[in-house]
Amino acid sequence: MKYVDEYRDSAIARKLLDEIHRITTRPWALMEVCGGQTHTLVKQGIDEALPAGVRMIHGPGCPVCVTPLEQIDKALAIAVRPDVIFTSYGDMLRVPGSTTDLLALKARGADVRIVYSPLDAVRIAAANPDRQVVFFAIGFETTAPANAMAVAQAARLGLDNFTVLVSHVLVPPAMCAILESPSNQVQAFLAAGHVCAVMGWTEYEPIAARYHVPIVVTGFEPLDLLEGILMAIRQLESGRAEVENQYVRAVTREGNREAQEAVSRVFDVGDRKWRGIGMIPSSGYHLRPEFGGFDAEARFDVGAIHTAEHPACIAGEILQGTKTPLDCAAYGTLCSPQKPLGAPMVSTEGVCSAYHSAGRGLAAPYALPLYELTRSDR
Amino acid sequence: MCLGIPGKVVEIRDDGAMRMATIDYGGARKEACLAYVPEVGLGDYVIVHVGFAISQLDEEEALRTLELLRMIDEEGMAMELGSAAGNGGGGALTAPAAGSAPPPGAS
Amino acid sequence: MREKRAAADPFAAPPDPANMTCPAPIPERARVLLGHGSGGQLSAALMRDVIAPALAASSPGGPLNDAAVVEVAGQRLAFTTDSFVVSPLEFPGGDIGELAVNGTVNDLAMMGAQPLALSLAYVIEEGLPIEDLRKVTESVARAADRAGVRIVTGDTKVVGRGAADGLFVNTAGIGLVADGVAVGADRAAAGDAIILSGPIGLHGVAIMSIREGLDFEVEIASDTQPLNSLVAAILAVCPEVHVLRDPTRGGLASALNEIAAASGVGIELREDSIPIPGPVRAACEMLGLDPLHVANEGKLVAIVPASSVEAVLAAMRALPEGAEAVEIGRVVADHPAMVTVRTIVGSQRIVDMLVGEQLPRIC
Numbered sequence: 001m002k003y004v005d006e007y008r009d010s011a012i013a014r015k016l017l018d019e020i021h022r023i024t025t026r027p028w029a030l031m032e033v034c035g036g037q038t039h040t041l042v043k044q045g046i047d048e049a050l051p052a053g054v055r056m057i058h059g060p061g062c063p064v065c066v067t068p069l070e071q072i073d074k075a076l077a078i079a080v081r082p083d084v085i086f087t088s089y090g091d092m093l094r095v096p097g098s099t100t101d102l103l104a105l106k107a108r109g110a111d112v113r114i115v116y117s118p119l120d121a122v123r124i125a126a127a128n129p130d131r132q133v134v135f136f137a138i139g140f141e142t143t144a145p146a147n148a149m150a151v152a153q154a155a156r157l158g159l160d161n162f163t164v165l166v167s168h169v170l171v172p173p174a175m176c177a178i179l180e181s182p183s184n185q186v187q188a189f190l191a192a193g194h195v196c197a198v199m200g201w202t203e204y205e206p207i208a209a210r211y212h213v214p215i216v217v218t219g220f221e222p223l224d225l226l227e228g229i230l231m232a233i234r235q236l237e238s239g240r241a242e243v244e245n246q247y248v249r250a251v252t253r254e255g256n257r258e259a260q261e262a263v264s265r266v267f268d269v270g271d272r273k274w275r276g277i278g279m280i281p282s283s284g285y286h287l288r289p290e291f292g293g294f295d296a297e298a299r300f301d302v303g304a305i306h307t308a309e310h311p312a313c314i315a316g317e318i319l320q321g322t323k324t325p326l327d328c329a330a331y332g333t334l335c336s337p338q339k340p341l342g343a344p345m346v347s348t349e350g351v352c353s354a355y356h357s358a359g360r361g362l363a364a365p366y367a368l369p370l371y372e373l374t375r376s377d378r
Numbered sequence: 379m380c381l382g383i384p385g386k387v388v389e390i391r392d393d394g395a396m397r398m399a400t401i402d403y404g405g406a407r408k409e410a411c412l413a414y415v416p417e418v419g420l421g422d423y424v425i426v427h428v429g430f431a432i433s434q435l436d437e438e439e440a441l442r443t444l445e446l447l448r449m450i451d452e453e454g455m456a457m458e459l460g461s462a463a464g465n466g467g468g469g470a471l472t473a474p475a476a477g478s479a480p481p482p483g484a485s
Numbered sequence: 486m487r488e489k490r491a492a493a494d495p496f497a498a499p500p501d502p503a504n505m506t507c508p509a510p511i512p513e514r515a516r517v518l519l520g521h522g523s524g525g526q527l528s529a530a531l532m533r534d535v536i537a538p539a540l541a542a543s544s545p546g547g548p549l550n551d552a553a554v555v556e557v558a559g560q561r562l563a564f565t566t567d568s569f570v571v572s573p574l575e576f577p578g579g580d581i582g583e584l585a586v587n588g589t590v591n592d593l594a595m596m597g598a599q600p601l602a603l604s605l606a607y608v609i610e611e612g613l614p615i616e617d618l619r620k621v622t623e624s625v626a627r628a629a630d631r632a633g634v635r636i637v638t639g640d641t642k643v644v645g646r647g648a649a650d651g652l653f654v655n656t657a658g659i660g661l662v663a664d665g666v667a668v669g670a671d672r673a674a675a676g677d678a679i680i681l682s683g684p685i686g687l688h689g690v691a692i693m694s695i696r697e698g699l700d701f702e703v704e705i706a707s708d709t710q711p712l713n714s715l716v717a718a719i720l721a722v723c724p725e726v727h728v729l730r731d732p733t734r735g736g737l738a739s740a741l742n743e744i745a746a747a748s749g750v751g752i753e754l755r756e757d758s759i760p761i762p763g764p765v766r767a768a769c770e771m772l773g774l775d776p777l778h779v780a781n782e783g784k785l786v787a788i789v790p791a792s793s794v795e796a797v798l799a800a801m802r803a804l805p806e807g808a809e810a811v812e813i814g815r816v817v818a819d820h821p822a823m824v825t826v827r828t829i830v831g832s833q834r835i836v837d838m839l840v841g842e843q844l845p846r847i848c
Contacts, residue, residue, distance in 0.1 A: 001384075002404060153396070404766065406767035
């Protein structure tokens, strides 16, 4: 695949890694923001191949993981209704709510459908005028333009049976929250490449300046991450704290103007709760009042929601980067991808599932003992 | 957070108010919305996320970076880290501007 | 800024799923999920925790296998059954009829058996166009002919609308295992070579491309085909082949994990040698899926003593079904029950089994 395979070249990867080793003279702690970046680092063993003192702290950039439990429970309460077709990105289906998840509801007969694009949800609404179609609009800034277009399109078509359950979160406030924390150890960031493809990187300049942290806008392929880490460490070693762009093929400083305008026409910035972290002011999007008619939370009365996280789940500390899955007592035992206690284990971009799939910290064999296959002695 | 993959625009059509395209990812084709990349045309590459092109892939930049990456020798980066003018920094391997002094450092 | 979790939410002790009563929802673990049919870890758990224990009394000697060998008058008779529930009934490269024949023929072949005869049972949803039924049955006939087996018995039932996805097909098959052939998932030994008969991911991607909600175009077709001739060719040069396995649901990764666990060995793959067609890679990238987890219907894995590799490859490549046969890895004594590949930085990473159903993702 063009513009993908080239960034997976193992010879160049090793050379970048050698250069990182050559220039690193001190211990450093870097945070990669995006779950997709975490996944690549763990899957390719890049974080374990870095110089001994360099630590990658995994950031909260997994929208599935940080969608507040209340929103999941609301989604479940809406999805069980017989008049509703509940549409969602595939990632959300296995995320545990307080008592169940969307996939289980689907197994029990709820009309839950996976969509690839929010426009598919609008199409379903147009094709099913006698049903209520709800779309679970989650994501970071990368996904907001698509979700905004779905609302705009539904408005254009005059659909009265389409609503969105919004749970959008923003990266820069989360970075500040992490930097403000007294237990923060992050000294540099790899910013999320596709978030920046939409938003540009102007918002990161004041952060780099105020907290004196290098921020490198980084892509998602192994060579992107290695190059981004190299650039960040070069800054750290020379005492600089600037915003740089590794992902030059996809990101410009101003980002995508059309996308940003479309988002601000439909959404407003407001406070948002992050699952496991708590309330971060001005860290999310809400529908503007003029689009209030498309708000699923207004259309459906879901009653009082009492959320309950599993007490053994330390997702909050994982998402803040203060602990790793290896610090979790339930990891690999009570909690696994087949029976996740929390979101980071179920999301393919979550830290816990990345670690588990890579077999980290698990005793072998961890595979379930399987039914016996054909034996040779019969 | 962002499963965005690069693909080539092989067909464009108008779907009411939205400009839609067929994107080829190297043998698999799927539709995507071009509303956010109005300057993109046939044959261009875009980054697609949930059915929307969010950015045009700058092929020149991509090829330039790959060239520089391939030129890395064992004694380390011959290239000095530089800021492409006015762009706030562009890649670990920005070549020095033509006519400037050779970069200090390894090799 | 950040609040502690406990202060933000009023939560009592979490509900204990085992003690919940109505009207609280039943926890998901008490219901069968689509994922239980995917061939990965959930399927294995269902077999181990529910089906096998219930059958233990009538199946002394162990849980049910995918196929079985019974001794009849000094001969070893292989016996297998499989149900086919694919929807839609027709897909690029084949239909449910062809799949039903090839699937059972291949299950027999993977036991080293020469397939002899198949049964064919239909569960038809009321309202299915008769023409569709005719087309599927003609496919069955063609596929059986190609594989050299006869359909000798069958059954037909009709159920009400909505009770079946158009048509469910079950085939059962019998075959003969020649003397000296002892193929089994538990027979892989350290040092063995792992051979794959051709490119992977074709069937799964072909099916996904026409699945509602996904809707993409690929110029590939399902690879469904009978493999009994290929197996016969392998056995002719290497009667002591250790393992034969067709990586269907759950993909290559799940099949190899099962073999590694059954044999108590490790497997190390050379990822670069695994042939993955461009369109399969592109479709998987687009949807966020791993090609190693995608189903195949006309491919096999053969695990043979290292000394036989060249002979087996030559024998396979002489047939169209094995034209692209290639060695993809080795069996090792290290990390038993684990399958690994090299990472981009030269370390090893684990190739996991598929968990539940493959869901396309945005992250």
